[in-house]
Amino acid sequence: MTFNSEQIIQEIRQEFEHMLDYVTNEAAYLATADQMERGLFTQLLKLGWRLLLLFFTLRSQQSSRETFTTPEGISLPYHRDTKRDYVSIFGKLPIWRPYFYKTGMGSACPLDAALSLGEDSYSDMLRELSTYLGVNGVYHKVCDILERFLGLRLSSRVVQAQILTDAVDVGAYYEQKPAPPVAAEAAVLVIQADGKGVPLIVEAETPPPLRLGKGQKRGHKKEAIVTTAYTIAPTPRTPEAVLASYYKLSTATEKRGIDHPAPQNKHVWATLDGKDTALERLVQHIRTREGSHIQQRVALCDGCEALQTRIASYFPDYVQILDFIHANEYLWDVATVLLGEDDQKRLPWMIQHTRQLLAEEKTCAIIAEFRDLAAQSTTKACQREQLTKTANYFERNLPYMDYAAYLAHGWPIASGVIEGACRHFVKDRCELSGMRWSLQGADCLLRLRAVAENDDWEAYHTYRKRQRHERLYNQPYPQLASAELLALTPETLAIAA
Helix, strand or coil: CCCCHHHHHHHHHHHHHHHHHHHHCHHHHHCCHHHHHHHHHHHHHHHHHHHHHHHHHHHHHHCCCCCEECCCCCEECEEEEEEEEEEECCEEEEEEEEEEEECCCEEECHHHHHHCCCCCCECHHHHHHHHHHHHHCCHHHHHHHHHHHHCCCCCHHHHHHHHHHHCCCHHHHHHHCCCCCHHHCCCEEEEEEEEEEEEECCCCCCCCCCCCCCCCCCCEEEEEEEEEEEEECCCCCCHHHHHHHHCCCCCCCCCCCCCCCCCEEEEEEEECCCHHHHHHHHHHHHHCCCCCCCCEEEEEECCCHHHHHHHHHHCCCCEEEECHHHHHHHHHHHHHHHHCCCCCCHHHHHHHHHHHHHCCCCHHHHHHHHHHHHHCCCCCHHHHHHHHHHHHHHHHCHHHCCHHHHHHHCCCCCCHHHHHHHHHHHHHHHCCCCCCECHHHHHHHHHHHHHHHCCCHHHHHHHHHHHHHHHHHCCCCCCCCCHHHHCCCHHHHHHHC
């Protein structure tokens, strides 16, 4: 079955006249704003469906049905018109297009290439909408939103499959993406790395037990290594300014409200392929951003020895800094075990020892103090354990704790960017209640979440569509008019002329 374009045009005009009547008849004067908006939206979806059907019908009618020659030089005669489905944001439509076939020589539908149709029936606009919702929320909720607002019924499996498919070109996209303009960069190049567990499905040969035993869990976690890179302007601070900010102190002598510069061109990535793979990719990324405009290089880490060792190996020219927040958490643990959580002396104790932590060469004094306390006979076993643990931690990380010097240089000393990335980028999406992921599913989701987080969504999908077109049709992507040009009315075109 094919469609008559004149008949469709007539139906479109009738639909539009009906919409005009809808907003101007007597009933409209009694309608609420919400009732009118919802009614118009429903009718606009129907009108969009007919307009898109007209577009496909006209393109089919204009397509040649003479013998078609493939890029390989094979001549195929016209056989018949054949249909394929196209699921758009307006609903499901049929596309009738000329089909060329010759026994033993193959077949072709050149209109598919002219329209740059994908492998499946889903439109690019619909799949971009569903995958964008999918990288930010659970798949069944994506389906609920699409059905509730667009009347489309997609399954969770379809959304999952779209994410797997659309993530294929993410790596290649970032390999070809140019570095940020030098004018948009700052002088300090900062890298950070951290890990966050992702719950995976256990693919066991034997079926899982109906009821778990004590301590047993369904599934297991695999660490996603999250990396970030950005530049930032140096902002020298004093230890007292950091104290005032961290503890929200308000005194006449302490300077507060320092304007901290924002990170520039932050790039986030995550992988489940291990620390080395993550850091090797980070090396490739920052290599494109190097130049004379980069004056200082800093690497922030949370104290994970395996990461610290690798960062020192992969980035030997970077000053490695132990995240101040992690270091200070160890002080909080000591304060709690010595004084308790409700003791009024706890906060003054913390301020005093944090001041020492930030001051030049004072961390050694803290280590000595904690070891002396741990050696006293009156110290409880739980206190001794925490004092020793913190002293050991500080002693191991001393090369990365020269906070007074870091502050004087104006470098960041807290890994808030990577901590936020681990929480928002991985945990808030991958660790919702009951979630279990396949390795491929989690990896593809994190790739597309990186695209969204790096504000590359539109640019990436433009690249993806071009790559897909070249793979499917072995020819360049069609050069179409821009959306702005397509939106011009006859009146504006006349003015422009």
